Amino acid sequence: MTVSGTVINVHHHGATVRLADGTLASVPAAELAAHRSTFVAGYDRRTPLELVVERRGRHPVAFLPQSVTSPQTPPLPVPVLIDPAFERRLGEYLKATQEWAPADRPEPAERHFIRKKRRAAFFEARKKPT
Numbered sequence: 001m002t003v004s005g006t007v008i009n010v011h012h013h014g015a016t017v018r019l020a021d022g023t024l025a026s027v028p029a030a031e032l033a034a035h036r037s038t039f040v041a042g043y044d045r046r047t048p049l050e051l052v053v054e055r056r057g058r059h060p061v062a063f064l065p066q067s068v069t070s071p072q073t074p075p076l077p078v079p080v081l082i083d084p085a086f087e088r089r090l091g092e093y094l095k096a097t098q099e100w101a102p103a104d105r106p107e108p109a110e111r112h113f114i115r116k117k118r119r120a121a122f123f124e125a126r127k128k129p130t
Contacts, residue, residue, distance in 0.1 A: 005051045007043040025060040
């Protein structure tokens with residue numbers, strides 16, 4: 001369904017649009033990346049844009065109609081997140097911190113939950129039956 005809407009916010013994760021009926025719709029980051037200049041111009045001038053609105057779950061999601069296509073920018077290359085030096089340093093750190101936790105005692109998280117259970121049992125015992 002095509003609806004008129006005004007861009008009220010542009011951010012890293014997309015944009016927010018107030019539709020003509022007052023409801024808010026989100027614009028996905030991919031749509032914003034493909035048509036950033038159109039959305040930013042609409043935001044700066046507060047001029048209404050014609051948008052195609054779809055319901056995805058409970059929230060409306062807005063897209064520009066296919067007739068308003070700006071030149072497509074190629075997608076950014078996916079960064080390589082493997083750094084051998086960092087992986088080596090992280091491994092050394094984890095080995096060093098292994099010695100911090102005593103082997104004959106439970107892990108810190110387990111100790112925390114054991115203390116919590118004991119404390120809860122203490123307060124349950126103090127409750128008077130009605």
